Amino acid sequence: MNTPDYLPILFLLVLSTLFAVGSMLAASKLSPRRWTSAKLQSYESGMVPEKDVAGDRFPVKFYLVAMLFIIFDIETAFLYPWAVAYDELGLFGLAEMGVFIAILLAAYAYVWKRGGLEWVE
Amino acid sequence: MIEIIVFGVVFVVALGSSLAMLFAKNAVHAALFLVATQIALALAFLLEGGQFIAAIQIIVYAGAIMVLFLFVIMLLGVDKKEPLIEPLTGQRPLAIGLGAVLAAEMLWVAWRGIEFAAGGGDAAGRLVDTNQDPGNVLAVARVLFSKYLLPFEATSVMLVVAIVGVMVLARRMGMTTPGEVAAGAGEESDLASPGGGATG
Amino acid sequence: MSGIVDAIGIVVIIGAIKVIVAFVALLVVTLVVVWAERKIIADMQSRVGPNRWGPFGLLQTLADGMKLFFKEDFRPASADRWTYALAPVAAMVPAFLAFAVVPLGDDVTIAGREIDLVVTDINIGVLYFLAMGSLGVYGIVLAGWASGSKFPLLGGVRSTAQMISYEIALGLSLVPVVLAAGSLSMVDIVAQQADTVGNVTFFDGIPVLEQVADLFRYMPNWYIWSQWPAFAIFFISGIAETNRAPFDLPEAETELIAGFHTEYSGIRFAMFFLGEYIHVVVISAVAVTLFFGGWHGPGFDFLPWLWPLVWFMLKTTVFVYLFVWLRATMPRLRYDRLMWLGWKRLIPAALVWIMVTAVVNTPGISRNIRLAVFGALFLGVVTWVFRGDPRMKDIVTPQRRTTRGVA
Numbered sequence: 001m002n003t004p005d006y007l008p009i010l011f012l013l014v015l016s017t018l019f020a021v022g023s024m025l026a027a028s029k030l031s032p033r034r035w036t037s038a039k040l041q042s043y044e045s046g047m048v049p050e051k052d053v054a055g056d057r058f059p060v061k062f063y064l065v066a067m068l069f070i071i072f073d074i075e076t077a078f079l080y081p082w083a084v085a086y087d088e089l090g091l092f093g094l095a096e097m098g099v100f101i102a103i104l105l106a107a108y109a110y111v112w113k114r115g116g117l118e119w120v121e
Numbered sequence: 122m123i124e125i126i127v128f129g130v131v132f133v134v135a136l137g138s139s140l141a142m143l144f145a146k147n148a149v150h151a152a153l154f155l156v157a158t159q160i161a162l163a164l165a166f167l168l169e170g171g172q173f174i175a176a177i178q179i180i181v182y183a184g185a186i187m188v189l190f191l192f193v194i195m196l197l198g199v200d201k202k203e204p205l206i207e208p209l210t211g212q213r214p215l216a217i218g219l220g221a222v223l224a225a226e227m228l229w230v231a232w233r234g235i236e237f238a239a240g241g242g243d244a245a246g247r248l249v250d251t252n253q254d255p256g257n258v259l260a261v262a263r264v265l266f267s268k269y270l271l272p273f274e275a276t277s278v279m280l281v282v283a284i285v286g287v288m289v290l291a292r293r294m295g296m297t298t299p300g301e302v303a304a305g306a307g308e309e310s311d312l313a314s315p316g317g318g319a320t321g
Numbered sequence: 322m323s324g325i326v327d328a329i330g331i332v333v334i335i336g337a338i339k340v341i342v343a344f345v346a347l348l349v350v351t352l353v354v355v356w357a358e359r360k361i362i363a364d365m366q367s368r369v370g371p372n373r374w375g376p377f378g379l380l381q382t383l384a385d386g387m388k389l390f391f392k393e394d395f396r397p398a399s400a401d402r403w404t405y406a407l408a409p410v411a412a413m414v415p416a417f418l419a420f421a422v423v424p425l426g427d428d429v430t431i432a433g434r435e436i437d438l439v440v441t442d443i444n445i446g447v448l449y450f451l452a453m454g455s456l457g458v459y460g461i462v463l464a465g466w467a468s469g470s471k472f473p474l475l476g477g478v479r480s481t482a483q484m485i486s487y488e489i490a491l492g493l494s495l496v497p498v499v500l501a502a503g504s505l506s507m508v509d510i511v512a513q514q515a516d517t518v519g520n521v522t523f524f525d526g527i528p529v530l531e532q533v534a535d536l537f538r539y540m541p542n543w544y545i546w547s548q549w550p551a552f553a554i555f556f557i558s559g560i561a562e563t564n565r566a567p568f569d570l571p572e573a574e575t576e577l578i579a580g581f582h583t584e585y586s587g588i589r590f591a592m593f594f595l596g597e598y599i600h601v602v603v604i605s606a607v608a609v610t611l612f613f614g615g616w617h618g619p620g621f622d623f624l625p626w627l628w629p630l631v632w633f634m635l636k637t638t639v640f641v642y643l644f645v646w647l648r649a650t651m652p653r654l655r656y657d658r659l660m661w662l663g664w665k666r667l668i669p670a671a672l673v674w675i676m677v678t679a680v681v682n683t684p685g686i687s688r689n690i691r692l693a694v695f696g697a698l699f700l701g702v703v704t705w706v707f708r709g710d711p712r713m714k715d716i717v718t719p720q721r722r723t724t725r726g727v728a
Contacts, residue, residue, distance in 0.1 A: 005441050005442065005443045006167060006441065006443060007123065007332075007333060007336050007441075008336040008337075008339060008421060008440050008441040009418060009421050009440075009441055009443075009449075010127070011336060011337055011340040012340045012343070012344065012417060012418055012421050012440065013414065013418060015340060015341070015344050016344065016413065016414045016417040016418070017410065017414055019344075020409065020410040020413055020414060020592060021410065023390070023591075023592070024394075024406065024409075024410075024588055024589065024592075026390065026588075027389075027391075027392075027394050027587055027588035028394045030390055030391055031390070031391050031392055031393050031394045031587060033393065033394070033395070034393065035395055037398070039395060040395060040396075040397055041397065041398065041399075042397045042398075042399045042400075042468065042469060042470030042471070042584060043397075043470055043472065043583050043584060044470075044471065058195075058196040058197075058478055060291050061291070062192060062196055062478055062481075062482050063189075063192065063193060063196060063291065064287060064288075064291045065482045065485065065486060065660075066188065066189040066192045066193075066481075066482070066485060067189065067283075067287040067291075068284065068287065068664075069185060069188075069189075069486065069488070069489060070181070070185045070186055070189055071280050071283055071284055071287075072489040072493075072668065073180065073181055073184075073185040073488070073489060073492070074181060074185075074276075074280060075277075075280065076180075076489065076493055076496070077177045077180060077181055078276070079493070079496045079675065080173075080258065080447075080448060080499060080505065081173065081258050081261050081262035081265060081266075082262060082266060083496050083497070083500035083675075084258045084259055084262055084499060084500075084503060084504065084505055085259050085262030085263060085266065086500050086503065086679065086682065086683075087503050087682075087684065088259075088262075088263070089262075089266055090683060090684050091683055091684075092266075093266060093679075094679050094680065094683050096270065096273070096274070097676075097679065098676065099274060099277070100274060100276075100277045101672060101675075101676065103274075103277040103278060103280075103281055104277055104280060104281065105669075105672065106281070107280065107281040107284040107285065108284075108668075108669070110284070110285065110288070111284060111288055114288050114292070116287075116288050116291070117660070117661075117664045117665055118657075119656060119657035119660045119661065123333075147401070149401070149404060149463075149466060150404070153404070153407075153463075156459070172443070172444065173445060173448070175445075176445050176448035176449060176451075176452050177448075179452040179455065179456065180448065180451055180452045180455050180492075183455070183456060184452065184454075184455025184456055184458065184488075185455065185485070188455075188458055188459075188462065188485060191459075191462050191463075191466070192478070192481060195462070195465070195466050195474070195477070195478060196478065256444050257444070257445070258444070258445060258505055
C-alpha cells in the first residue's frame with residue numbers, strides 16, 4: 001500500500017479548506033456589517049417573502065431519479081474493476097458482464113416503458 | 122508516524138460524527154454528520170490499503186446514498202415540520218436487541234482477528250501480498266469475477282428488484298404514466314415543477 | 322536545512338511543494354479564465370469587455386475578487402447558520418482536490434532528483450476524479466437547502482437531480498477508456514498515448530478501411546480516435562456536471578433568479594464562482610489527459626522540460642475555450658430535455674459503447690466476430706443517438722401541449 005501517495009491529497013485538502021475558511025473569516029472582519037431586518041429577508045424579487053418554502057413537497061420524480069442514480073452508480077462501481085482486469089478475464093469476463101448488463105438493461109427498459117424516465121407527461 | 126496521526130484523526134472524526142449524527146436535532150445536520158462518518162471510513166479503508174473500496178465508499182455512500190438521504194429530507198420538508206413520533210411500535214426494544222447482537226458479532230470478529238475474516242490460515246499476510254503485487258483494484262477484480270461470480274451476478278438481480286420496487290412505490294405516491302395525465306399530478310405542488318416552469 | 326529534511330522526509334516536502342504550486346497555479350489560472358471568458362464573450366457579442374484594470378483588463382478578475390472581500394457579509398434570517406457557511410467550502414474544495422491526479426508534464430530532474438509533474442500518481446486516479454465529482458454535489462444541495470428561501474431550494478433540487486443524472490453518464494463514459502488502457506492511473510493512461518498509431522491491423526483485408534487505416538499511421542496514438550463516443554459522452558456530461566451553459570439550469574436567471582446561490586453574496590459567492598471555474602479547468606484537463614494524449618506533443622532540445630507543460634496547457638486551453646464558446650452559442654436546455662438527454666440517450670449509449678469496446682478488445686475472440694459486432698453496434702449507436710427526439714417536431718408550438726405543465 002502506498003500511503004505516501006495520498007499525503008499530497010491530504011495537504012491539498014487542508015490547504016484549500018484553510019484558504020476557504022480563512023478568506024471567509026478575513027472577509028467577515030474586513031467588510032462592513034449593517035444588518036437590517038429588511039436586508040435579512042430572503043429574496044423574493046423585492047416583495048415581502050410569502051411563506052416558508054420548506055414545507056412544500058416536491059414531485060416524487062426527484063426521488064425516483066435519486067434512487068435510479070444509486071442503482072446505476074453501483075453498476076458503475078462494478079464496471080471499473082472489470083475494466084481494469086479485462087485483459088486477464090477475456091471472453092469469460094465479457095460473458096459475465098454481458099449477463100450483468102443485460103439484466104440491468106431489462107430493468108432499464110421496464111422503467112422506460114413505465115414512464116419512469118419521462119419528465120413531462 | 123503520519124499514518125498514526127491520520128488514523129487518530131480518522132478514528133475521532135468517524136466516532137464523533139456518528140455520535141453527533143445520533144444527537145443532531147435537525148435532519149439535514151444529522152445527514153451531514155453521517156457524510157462525515159462515511160468519508161472518515163473511506164480514509165480508514167485507505168489506511169488499510171483498500172484503495173478501491175475507499176473510492177467506492179466515497180462514490181457510492183458519500184456521493185450517492187447520502188445525496189438520496191438529503192434529497193428526501195429536502196423534498197419532503199421533514200426537517201422542519203415532521204414530528205418525531207415513532208411510527209413502528211416496539212422499535213426501541215428491537216433496536217437495542219439487534220444492536221446488542223451486532224456489537225457481539227463485531228467483538229467476536231475483532232477477537233478472532235483478521236485471519237477469521239479473511240478465511241483462515243495466513244490470510245492476513247496473503248491479503249497484504251495481494252494488495253501490493255497487482256494493485257488493489259486488480260486484486261479485487263480477480264476474486265470478484267471468479268470466486269464470487271455468483272454473488273456478483275445476483276447483485277444485478279437485486280438491483281432489478283430495487284428498480285421495480287422504486288417504480289411501484291413512486292407510482293403509488295403519485296407518479297403517473299403517460300396514459301393517466303389527467304388523474305395524477307393533483308397532489309403535487311406546482312411550485313416545484315421545473316419542466317412545467319420552463320414550458321409554461 | 323538537512324536536519325529538517327531528515328526529520329520530515331524529502332518525499333513529504335516535495336509533495337507539499339507540489340501542492341502549494343498546484344494550488345497557486347489553479348488560482349491564477351482561474352483569474353485568467355474568468356477574464357478570458359468575459360473577453361471572448363464580449364468579442365462574440367461585439368462588445369469590448371473588461372479593459373480598465375491592467376493590460377487588456379487582465380486584472381479585472383483580481384479587482385472583482387478584492388471587491389467581493391469588502392462586500393457586506395450577511396446571511397438571510399431564514400438561513401441555517403452552519404450549513405449556509407459550509408456550502409461554499411463544500412462547492413470549492415472538491416474541485417481543487419480533483420486536480421491532484423492530473424499529470425501536467427514529463428518527469429523533470431531537479432537537483433539530481435527525478436520529480437513527476439503531477440501532484441500525486443495514485444493507482445485509482447480515474448475513480449478518485451469521479452469520487453471528487455460526486456462530492457461536488459454537496460455544495461449545491463446544501464446551498465439550496467441552507468438559504469431557507471424559495472429560489473435557492475428549487476435551484477438546488479433541480480441541479481442536484483441534474484448533476485446526479487449526468488454523473489452516471491460521466492462515470493460510465495470513462496469505463497471504456499480504462500478498459501482499453503487497463504489501468505486507472507492517469508499517468509499510465511497518458512503513457513499509453515505516447516507514440517503514433519502505427520500499423521493498424523484491425524481492418525486488414527477489408528478493401529477501403531484498410532487503406533484508410535493506413536493513412537492514420539503517423540497520427541498520435543490518442544484515445545480520441547477509438548474512443549470518440551466515450552469522449553462525446555464525457556464532455557457533454559462534464560458540462561452538465563459543472564452547471565455551465567447550455568446546462569446551467571441551476572442558475573437559470575429568468576426563472577430562478579440565481580438558483581442555488583441567490584442568497585449568497587460577497588466572498589461566499591466568490592467561492593462558488595471559483596469552484597465552478599476550477600471545475601471547468603479540471604474537466605478540460607481530464608479530457609486532455611484521457612483522450613488527447615495528455616502532455617504528449619513534439620518535444621525540442623531547447624528547454625526539454627518545458628514543452629510537455631506547454632502542450633498540456635495549450636490543449637487544455639482549447640477545451641476551456643470550447644466551454645466559453647458553448648456558453649456564448651447555445652440556448653439553455655429545457656429541464657425535461659435535459660433529463661431526456663441524460664437518461665434516455667447518454668446512459669444507454671455509454672452502456673452499449675462499453676460492450677462494444679469490450680468485444681473489440683477481447684483477446685480470445687475471432688477477428689471477424691469482433692469486426693461484425695464493431696460495425697453493427699457502431700452503426701446502431703450512431704443512428705439511435707442521432708435519430709433525435711420525436712417530440713422535436715412540435716417544438717415550434719409548445720402551447721398546444723395540454724398538460725398542466727406539472728413536472
